[in-house]
Amino acid sequence: MILDLQHIFKDYNQDKLLVPVLKDVNLQVEEGEYVAIMGPSGSGKTTLMNIIGCLDRPTSGEFKLAGTDILALKDKELSNVRLNSIGFVFQSFHLMPRESALENVSLPLSYAGVKKKERKERALKALTRVGLEERATFMPTQLSGGQKQRVAIARAMVNNPKILLADEPTGALDSKSGAQIMELFQKLNDEGVTIVMITHDSKIASHAKRVYNIIDGEISQADEKEEKNEEKD
Amino acid sequence: MLENIRLSFKGIWSHKMRSFLTMLGIIIGIAAIIAIVSTIKGTNEQIKENLIGAGDNTVEISLYQGDWTYEMGYEGIPTGVPVINSQVLDEIKDIENVVGASLYLSRQEFEVYHLNTSISGGYVLGVDNSYFDTCNYIIKRGRGFCEKDFSEYRKVALLDKDSAEALFQGEDPLGKTIEIKRQPYVVVGIVAKAKEFEPTINSIDDYYTYSQDASGKIYVPDCTWPVIYQYDEPQNVVIEVESTDDMTNAGKKTADILNGYLSTTDETLKYKAEDLLKQAQDIQELSKSTNSMLIWIAGISLIVGGIGVMNIMLVSVTERTQEIGLKKAIGAKKSNILGQFLTEAAVLTSMGGIMGVIVGIILAEVISRLSEMPVAISIPAAIAAVVFSMAIGIIFGVFPSYKAAALDPIEALRHE
Ligand SMILES: Nc1ncnc2c1ncn2[C@@H]1O[C@H](COP(=O)(O)OP(=O)(O)OP(=O)(O)O)[C@@H](O)[C@H]1O
């Protein structure tokens, strides 16, 4: 089991008022799985994603990632988990605006202490994986939204993490670019990457093998979606 | 590290105007310091050169009473001050690094006339035949002293350029008669230092420092001295040494030898070497202290510049909150973020420092052209200035960089 979340609670303190955002969330994901989490705005999806991505700590609960007790780790060790085991993709791409596609992709490698020449090779390989090798020298302003997201995916995958976390990866894209991203996710999943994806869009969610609904901080599996998927396959 | 430097240049370049304005404080501060230091160094080198006379390497040792050279009154030579004989002179010549030594008599004299023109504050020197050799003087015009001048007690005189000018004002002095204390002397030649040297006068202070040298000298054979003055006056010694650096030491040793022969009860009577090196250093100290004030002011401008850098770095951290959050999300450690911002601050101020050095050198050259003050560019000072401005960047960059490194990645990613 690569992700194991048990009884996760998350409260925010707002003006001395305790606001519960996640209420007893349990989520288990096996290696190589493709999971989608759906829910209305403000239901706590991003909050959950940040906890899974080791950016945030729950108020209480247990969280193991590939067997490691994440909540016991120090700041620096969490950075290493994010660097080596997790790839992040965001709705708004978050590319460095003054860096080329290649430089954006090699950024995590420089944090991993990879030498310059190898950085370039590996970044180019990651760009090839998302089908953008001939756009390597392009600046983000010269790329379309879909291409930017693919650069972001290449950056997330460049350190070969086991898990890819995506928070509304198609939220800022038209349906055609969105479909391309979904194709890419499918390809990565086929190669063995575990994917956890957040989305509003049930059509997008239908690409996943398993779909969860999160409503008001409570998570539940969407059985009907699973059935639909099985019908499709 | 290299990656951080590359990113820093990119960041600075993308905000050219802002970066330049931020650097301006550092540029002004460093430029001011470089200009001041260059001027101090130039002035110091000039003072040393002026006082030491551009390397003729001679030291004069005279009898002092307290802080002043012994003034002859009517009572004659003080008891216990023996005549310096040739044996003592040989002893002096044997001192290490001493090339030659000569005896001479000297008095400041106001009663020197050519017709009705007098010389004010000139010196009359009674010299032996080796004097001009020891002091590296050459005969510019006419002739020098010869054996017969001494053996026949001829009343002949040699002038230097200053006394010739003061007494004759352009007229040809050769063969003319001058009166020293009513005694007629015939001018037979003009002498000058072998290495022609003119002290550079920049200020009224300089003028007073060097004016004593410029008042003119009149040389007569020492055997004719009693005709003008009297027998048995305290003698002075001039020595020639191998190099400028030997002057202080050899001068001191000579004075020690001469003092060894003194048997006077007056404790204040002592032979002393005219220590030009020390004099030069004293004047340099003086100019240093007046300029240290300016250095302080420049230093304050550097601190103000540093605060400007801190301010702009804080703005930059706020602007780049999302970028910081993203970097943390993809695995950057606190130290990575800290390093990136510190490097950026250091690169910014180092660039300011380099520009400041360039502006400072230009400024120093302009000052030297306008005020005719000498400047000497000091390479170590330039390097120190750049290193110092880098340090300012690091010091004032610590707070903003630490703030960036400590940002909560979730808050940072949410930041619009
Ligand atoms: N730092 C915070 N302080 C207080 N409340 C917060 C904070 N961050 C999030 N919340 C609250 O937690 C709830 C869940 O937020 P979250 O961002 O997880 O929602 P979401 O499901 O991702 O919504 P969306 O689909 O709009 O992105 C919201 O009600 C939000 O106001």
Ligand SMILES: [Mg+2]
């Ligand atoms: Mg969200």
